[in-house]
Amino acid sequence: MDRVLLAVEDLKTHFFYDDVTIRAVDGVSFNLREGETIGIVGESGCGKTITGMSILQLVPMPGKVIGGKILLRLVDERVIDIAELEPRGREVRKIRGKEISMIFQEPMTSLNPVYTIGNQIIEGIRLHNKISKVHAREMAISLLSEVGIPKAEEIIDMYSFQLSGGMRQRAMIAMALSCNPRLLIADEPTTAIDVTIQAQILELLKEIQEKRKMSMILITHNLGIVAEMVDDIIVMYLGRAVEQGNVIDVYDNPLHPYTKALMRSIPRLGDRQRRRLPVIKGSIPDPHSNLKGCMFQPRCDKAIKSLCDTEEPSLIEAEEGHYVRCFLYGKKEVDFYGP
Amino acid sequence: MKSLGRYILDRVFQMLPILFFISVVTFVLLYIAPGHPLAYYLDPSLSPEELSARSEALGLNQPLYIQYFKWVGGLFRGNLGWSILRGRPVEEVIMERIPATLLLMGTSLIISVSVGVLLAVISAIRPYSLLDSFLTFLTFAGLSVPGFFLGILAIYIFSGRLEWFPVGGMSTAGQDFSFFDLLRHLFLPSSVLSFINICGFFRYTRSGLLEVMDEDFITTARAKGLSETAVVVRHGLRNALAPTVTLLGIALPSLIGGASVIEVVFSWPGVGTLMVTALYQRDFPVLMGCMLITTFFTLVGGLLADIVYALLDPRVNIGG
Numbered sequence: 001m002d003r004v005l006l007a008v009e010d011l012k013t014h015f016f017y018d019d020v021t022i023r024a025v026d027g028v029s030f031n032l033r034e035g036e037t038i039g040i041v042g043e044s045g046c047g048k049t050i051t052g053m054s055i056l057q058l059v060p061m062p063g064k065v066i067g068g069k070i071l072l073r074l075v076d077e078r079v080i081d082i083a084e085l086e087p088r089g090r091e092v093r094k095i096r097g098k099e100i101s102m103i104f105q106e107p108m109t110s111l112n113p114v115y116t117i118g119n120q121i122i123e124g125i126r127l128h129n130k131i132s133k134v135h136a137r138e139m140a141i142s143l144l145s146e147v148g149i150p151k152a153e154e155i156i157d158m159y160s161f162q163l164s165g166g167m168r169q170r171a172m173i174a175m176a177l178s179c180n181p182r183l184l185i186a187d188e189p190t191t192a193i194d195v196t197i198q199a200q201i202l203e204l205l206k207e208i209q210e211k212r213k214m215s216m217i218l219i220t221h222n223l224g225i226v227a228e229m230v231d232d233i234i235v236m237y238l239g240r241a242v243e244q245g246n247v248i249d250v251y252d253n254p255l256h257p258y259t260k261a262l263m264r265s266i267p268r269l270g271d272r273q274r275r276r277l278p279v280i281k282g283s284i285p286d287p288h289s290n291l292k293g294c295m296f297q298p299r300c301d302k303a304i305k306s307l308c309d310t311e312e313p314s315l316i317e318a319e320e321g322h323y324v325r326c327f328l329y330g331k332k333e334v335d336f337y338g339p
Numbered sequence: 340m341k342s343l344g345r346y347i348l349d350r351v352f353q354m355l356p357i358l359f360f361i362s363v364v365t366f367v368l369l370y371i372a373p374g375h376p377l378a379y380y381l382d383p384s385l386s387p388e389e390l391s392a393r394s395e396a397l398g399l400n401q402p403l404y405i406q407y408f409k410w411v412g413g414l415f416r417g418n419l420g421w422s423i424l425r426g427r428p429v430e431e432v433i434m435e436r437i438p439a440t441l442l443l444m445g446t447s448l449i450i451s452v453s454v455g456v457l458l459a460v461i462s463a464i465r466p467y468s469l470l471d472s473f474l475t476f477l478t479f480a481g482l483s484v485p486g487f488f489l490g491i492l493a494i495y496i497f498s499g500r501l502e503w504f505p506v507g508g509m510s511t512a513g514q515d516f517s518f519f520d521l522l523r524h525l526f527l528p529s530s531v532l533s534f535i536n537i538c539g540f541f542r543y544t545r546s547g548l549l550e551v552m553d554e555d556f557i558t559t560a561r562a563k564g565l566s567e568t569a570v571v572v573r574h575g576l577r578n579a580l581a582p583t584v585t586l587l588g589i590a591l592p593s594l595i596g597g598a599s600v601i602e603v604v605f606s607w608p609g610v611g612t613l614m615v616t617a618l619y620q621r622d623f624p625v626l627m628g629c630m631l632i633t634t635f636f637t638l639v640g641g642l643l644a645d646i647v648y649a650l651l652d653p654r655v656n657i658g659g
Contacts (some may be wrong), residue, residue: 052431056562058558058561058562061466061556088566088567093564093565093566094564095564096561096562096563096564097564099563101562102562104555105559106555108556109554109555109556110555110556110559111556111559112556112559112560112574112578113556113578113652113653113654114577114578114651114652114653114654123563123565124563124564127563127564127565128564129430159653159654161653161654172559174560175563244575306618
C-alpha cells in the first residue's frame with residue numbers, strides 16, 4: 001500500500017487581533033498518502049484555505065500556526081514537522097515550491113503583472129536548482145507545453161494580462177510543477193475561471209497527478225468537483241473538521257447534519273423542475289460571538305438541547321474510516337489514526 | 340499605437356500652452372505687485388524727470404501687453420531679458436548660479452532617494468516592528484517640522500555650538516578653492532535637505548510597499564520559497580514605485596530651481612537665493628526667467644515620470 005506522505009495532527013491556526021482571537025483552524029487532522037488526493041470542502045470562511053496555507057507556513061499576519069503537527073516525509077525518509085519551522089526560516093523555504101507547491105484561486109492577481117510568465121517560472125526553477133538561465137528557460141518552455149499551452153516559446157515571454165484566465169491558471173500550474181513537488185495544494189483552482197474551462201483545468205490536474213505520482217490537496221466549495229477528483233474528503237465548518245473519510249462513504253452516507261444539508265443543496269440534473277433548492281437555515285455565526293458547544297448547533301435541526309449547546313463534540317469513528325464530529329453518533333473519543 | 344518618440348513630441352507641444360499661461364499669470368502678478376522695479380534705485384538726488392527717463396529706457400512705461408510680447412519675442416531669440424538691477428542678461432545671471440544649486444540639490448536628491456527607498460524596504464520586510472514604528476514616527480516628525488527651523492537648528496548645533504561646520508556660504512572667504520572646503524560647506528545644507536526629502540521618499544515608498552505586500556502575487560512569490568527580502572525587493576518594490584517616481588518627477592525642477600528656504604538659511608549662492616533677492620529687489624526680469632525655467636522643468640519632470648511608469652509596469656502603455 002502507498003505510504004503516508006503528509007500527516008497533519010490536530011492543526012491549530014489562530015489569528016490574533018487586538019480585541020479577539022479567531023480560531024480559523026482548530027483541530028484538523030488527516031493523513032495523505034503518496035499519489036492520493038484529499039479534498040477539503042466547506043463554505044467561505046470555514047478555514048479551508050488557511051489549512052492549506054498553514055501546511056506551507058504561509059498564513060498571513062496576524063495568523064500563526066500555534067498547535068499540532070504537520071509531518072512531511074522527505075525523499076530521504078526523514079520526517080520533518082513543518083509546524084515547528086519558523087515561517088520565514090530557511091528550512092520551510094526549502095520546502096515551499098520544491099516539496100510542496102501551491103496554486104491559488106485568482107490566476108490574474110496571483111501572477112506578478114510586471115514580470116513575464118517565463119521570468120516567474122524561471123525564478124522558481126533557479127531558486128531550488130543550480131542550473132543556467134538557458135537551461136531553466138528550456139525547462140520552463142517544456143513545462144508550459146506540458147500544461148497544454150500552445151506556442152509555449154512565445155507565451156513564455158508574455159505578461160499575465162496578455163493571457164486568458166484559463167491560460168493564466170495553466171501558467172500558474174506550470175510554475176507550481178517546476179521543481180517536481182511531491183504535493184500540490186490547489187486552493188479553489190477553478191473558481192475564478194470560465195465554467196467551460198474549469199473541466200479542462202481539473203482534467204489537466206488529474207492527468208499531471210497520475211503522470212507524476214504526486215499527492216494533492218484540493219480545496220474547494222464545489223462538492224461536484226470533489227466527487228470526481230479525490231480519494232478522501234474533509235468537510236470543514238468554522239475551523240473544525242465536522243466529517244471526514246473516504247469520499248464514496250461520505251457521499252453515499254453523509255452523517256453530520258451539516259454534510260447532509262450541503263449534499264441536499266447541490267442542484268442535480270433530472271431534478272423535478274421548479275423544486276426549491278433546500279438551503280441551510282441561518283448563516284455562519286460572527287467569529288466574534290462566543291459560541292458554546294457544537295459550532296453548527298445554532299443552524300442544526302437535530303440539535304439536542306442542553307447537550308449540543310453546552311459541550312463540544314469530538315471527532316468519533318462512526319463507521320470504519322468514516323469520522324464525524326456530532327453527538328448523534330455517540331460520545332466516545334477516538335485516538336485519531338496516526339502516521 | 341503611437342511610438343514613444345511621437346508621444347514625447349505630443350507632450351512637448353502640450354507644454355507650450357501651459358508655459359504661455361503660467362508666464363502670463365506670473366507677468367501680471369509681478370506687474371500688480373506693490374513696489375516699482377526702480378524703487379531699489381531710489382536715490383534722493385534723482386529728479387522725477389531722470390527717473391522717468393530711466394523707466395523709459397527700460398521700457399517700463401509701455402503698456403503691459405507690449406512689455407510681455409517684447410519679453411516673449413526675446414525668448415525666441417534666446418534671451419530671457421535684461422536684469423534691471425544687475426545690468427546684465429538674465430540668462431547669464433541665472434547660469435552662473437546653476438552649478439551651486441545643481442551641486443546642492445543633486446547631492447541631496449541622490450542621497451534622499453537611495454536612503455529613503457532603502458529604509459522603506461527595510462521597514463516593509465518587518466512591518467509594524469519596532470524599527471518600522473520608529474522610522475515612521477521620525478519621518479512624520481521630519482515632515483512636520485518646517486525646513487527653515489531644521490536649518491537654523493542645524494546651524495545652531497553644528498556650527499554655533501560644536502563649530503564643526505561653517506555657518507553658510509560655499510567657500511571660506513579669502514581662501515583658495517579646495518574640494519575639502521567645498522564639502523565642509525556642502526555638508527550641513529545637503530544633510531538638512533536630504534533629511535527632509537528622505538522623510539518624503541520613505542513614507543511614500545513604504546505605504547506603496549505595504550499596499551502591494553497584500554497582493555496575491557506576493558503570496559505566490561512566498562510560496563515559491565523566496566526569502567522575504569527577495570519578495571519585497573523583487574516582487575514588491577517594482578510594483579510599489581509609482582508614488583516614488585511621481586515624487587522624483589516633482590523634485591526634478593528643484594535641481595535647477597533650487598530650494599529657496601534652505602539656500603537662504605545657509606546663504607548658499609544658488610538659484611533659490613537669487614530668486615528671493617530678485618523678489619526683494621523687484622528685479623522682475625530675473626524672477627520671470629527663474630519662474631520660466633522652473634515651470635519648464637516641472638513639466639519635463641512630469642513627462643519623465645510618465646515614461647518611467649511605462650518602463651516599470653508593462654501594463655502602462657503610454658503610446659495608447
